[in-house]
Amino acid sequence: MKKHQLEETTIASKSIYKGRIISLQVDEVNLPNGKTSTREIIKHPGAVAVIPVTNEGKIIMVEQYRKAMEKALVEIPAGKLEKGEDPLETAKRELEEETGLQAGQMTKIISFYTSPGFADELVYVYLATDLTTPEKRLEVDEDEFVEVLELSIEEAKKLVEEERIHDAKTAYAIQYLELLQLKQK
């Protein structure tokens, strides 16, 4: 497509904050019409999300407190990439840390930016099947507290209605499984 007609070129970039997970910069840009504007940009290391499905077709989720919303949300297991880490390794690690489960099969299904208007966070989404419980449970992050839930698609859709499930990647995951089951019929 006509990328050159849409492109914004950077005039100046100012680093506002570099934190533990995210950093913030404000860019001054030249617009396609020659005018200037500012863009507030969050840099994020990227993340993985895992859709763990049992042999009975149930989906494993975790409930955790989300400080940004000041409430607990039920989500598919997820976590940020460590520096230089292969997303598949992150997915295996996060699944085991958060749920205690290992996946016999882990298949990448999509990746997507979560908030392209202001952040570069890219989430790699995996389908995890052939789930087993290892004898020795992996140590969890010491500042991470989660409750594990096993839900049917119908139960998950009810939690969406109640807004206890209320994030994009988990809404995507539920639709993905619903679509998969409809196609298999």
Added chain:
Amino acid sequence: MKKHQLEETTIASKSIYKGRIISLQVDEVNLPNGKTSTREIIKHPGAVAVIPVTNEGKIIMVEQYRKAMEKALVEIPAGKLEKGEDPLETAKRELEEETGLQAGQMTKIISFYTSPGFADELVYVYLATDLTTPEKRLEVDEDEFVEVLELSIEEAKKLVEEERIHDAKTAYAIQYLELLQLKQK
């Protein structure tokens, strides 16, 4: 659920930046185990996303440059809430500003947080049908440049594979329509 067992209480909150669209604060929190940690939080006014579907079952999208990723992405029309604005009004406005179209019917289908780990951005998603072109085109934002595309679901899925469609709300929208069409069969 056992929210009290998961809750993080705020010890201190420091405002780092207040910008044109987002603001950043860093909270010091008490964890359920009594330890402390920090949470980097982006506050965002919230947004809408619109899935505009023609009578022929095609989906209208827009291509625009996304500075955070330094590339153009094809997405469903979207935009942030103005202060005090009803999301339905934002949805109508953004649809018309970005595509030139008005919707005879606009139905809310879901809302979701985009990045619950670090941001409170909530996106309200609407299905827009009975699309018409008004005689007088609404003025667009002067720092917004978009190209309008009309895609079949198959064409949209191809753009997902090519990663020209590469964001969560648009991936959700494509699945939503695919599911809708399968259920109608």
